[in-house]
Amino acid sequence: MxxxxxxxxxxxxxxxxIDELKDIATRYVAVKNYVYSRYAGINSLLILNNAKKEIRDVWVKAKFAEQWCLPARYWKMALDEAIANIKTEWANIKLRVKSVTLKNENLTEDERSFILYVIKADKLLFSILKHKSIEKTKKIEKLVIREKYIYSLIRRYVRKYKGKVPYSYNKxxxxxxxxxxxxxxxxxxxxxxxxxxxxxxxxxxxxxxxxxxxxxxxxxxxxxxxxxxxxxxxxANKNWSEDKVIGLDKGYKTLIATSEGKFYGEDLNDLLSKETERLSEVNAKRNKYYALHKTYIEEGKTKKAENILKFNLGKKKYNKLKNRHESVTKSYINQELNRFFISDKPSEIVIEDLTFVSWEKKFPKHIKRKLSSWIKGYINERLNYKAELNCVLVTKINPAYTSQICSICSAFGERVGEVFTCANCGKTHADTNAGVNIKNRKNDKEITLYTPYKKVKKILEDRIA
Structure with missing residues (x-):
């Protein structure tokens, strides 16, 4: 089963x-944030897998956690949760390093093999990051590499993808x-x-x-x-009875468009637009009150400043309406995804691997306001969850140029909004065109998940020629 x-x-x-519960939550997150600040760095890489002995037992012996005035079970849960999150962060860093390593055309096969081996071996990775000498194992001692360059490259990759120290604002x-x-x-x-x-x-x-x-x-x-x-x-329920592969193009106007020309979640854009406009209007009014509050503080009118905070800048109604919108949006996304899996009955879905694509570069400002941080991850998480729940295989493909080539003749065309125009084949729906390209790329032996986008373009141009 x-x-x-x-x-x-x-x-x-x-x-x-509820105030006591809120106090517990505030202290709990304070423990987590301390753990992030103290143990999320490179220096702690080797002690994460033995955190119980190296951190928790040390805290108990030194009575270190008493500063948070929390019962021991609470701070131990906070510590375990934070360590688990740090480990996940390191796993994501290594995935990113693997991805860019496989796409780096300036590396030899030996150098790629060396980097991929090192990121799996924490002791070797730690030594290289700390500029220490390493003892090469039998698997890598025969590899011919540009040692100084490769060590430096590993450090640059880790430094680039490690980002800021994690911090939790959720109290x-x-x-x-x-x-x-x-x-x-x-x-x-x-x-x-x-x-x-x-x-x-x-x-x-x-x-x-x-x-x-x-x-x-x-x-x-x-x-x-x-x-x-x-x-x-x-x-998990197997909703399909025969093999059926469907390519999916995820978008902000329509939730998903399939390679078979079907659309799900066509009201998502309207739903997000209305909330964006409402929040813009509400925040514009609140900003005026924030400015007035600042003026009263500068003029020494503390009573009036306090009244502004109490009667005009409260968060209760603001958060209630915002949370209600999130609930409605989540419900709609789940409803449309359920409709897709029940109606189309796919045995496999093919989607673009956009794990490391920057949304900052991908979309203009007015769209990024609609695609707030929680919704981007939520759509991906729910799509993968619904697929798992229905025993549907998820295959990720290289996303380079899937929306810029014609699904019929493979020539480069132009996408403007929902219309894709090909000089040879005419006009078609841009999302359906992308969905077909995504499905076709599943069986493309030349373009793998890690093929650099420049090489992808060269392959596509050579095929046209």
Whole structure:
């Protein structure tokens, strides 16, 4: 039986003493941010896999974590979560280094093999990053490389893709394990009792349903309620009966366009545009009040400044409307993706690998305002999740020039909005044209996932010639 992990949510009624939970969340994230600042660097690369002994046990012995005034179980959960995130960041860095290494035409096969080996061996990678001598293993000692150049290249790659030290701004979320909560039921319904800041005391929260969960839970705090998130394994359903490969082009006007000429999520653009316009109008008004607040502060009119913050710059209604829009948008995205998988019944979907494509360069400002940071990742995450849930294989292809060539004759054409124009074949829908090209590239033996875009263009030009 094939299973996938699904997030099960549970909601509470209004909480009277939510301030203590918010205080826990604030201290919890303070622990995480300290761990990020202290252990996300190169110097800590070798201790991440032994964090329990190298970090947690040291903190316990030195009573280091007492500064956050959190029960031990809380700061240990925060530490484990932060270390797991740092490990994920390093895994992403190594993937990026692998990608650019395979695309670098100035490297020999031996040099590529050397770099790919080094990024898998943390001790070798650490030594090179710290300018220390290394002991070459049998697998790499016979490789002929330009040592000084390759070592320098590895350092440049890691420095380029490592980016800033992680930092969490979310002070409304924390994890709890099975010993940090308990469910209690009485004639009024079901409650969850969560470990508080004081020893032996728990915070009692009334829940909307009567489902009892086990294992680690994530607590998400709202203004006066909370959500409980729990990962649960569910059975995957095979929705298709015969092999059917479909190419997908993801867009901002239409959620997805298929290689078969079908469109899903055509109202996404309108949904995002309305919210963008609403927020622009609201923020313009708020900016005037921020300016007025600053003026009152400079003039020493502290009472008026406080009234501006209290009555004109509150976040309760602002966040409520923003969160409502996010919920509606997420619901619409899931609904349209479900409709695609149920209606088209693909056994395999082919999509562009846009993992490392910069959205800053890809889209103009007015589109980037619509494609806010959460929605870009959400669409990709849900598409992959729905595919896994329906036992559908996901194949990623090289995205270079998929929207700039004709799917019929392979000649370069021009894309303007939703119309693609080919000098030989005339006009067609740009998204459908791209979807067909994406599907066709799956079986293209010359253009691999890691073929540099300049080489892709040369291959395409040679085919036309």
């Amino acid at each position: 094939i299973t996938v992990v699904k997030c099960i949510k549970q909601h509470s009624l209004q909480i009277e003493n 409304r979320s924390f994890m709890i394990d099975a010993d940090m909560y308990s469910y209690k039921k009485d004639k009024n319904g079901l409650y969850i009792e969560i470990m508080g800041l004081d020893r032996g005391k728990r915070i009692k929260v009334k829940l909307k349903d009567e489902n009892i969960h086990k294992g680690n839970l994530r607590i998400i705090l709202n203004d006066d309620t909370l959500e409980i998130h729990r990962p649960k394994k569910v059975k």
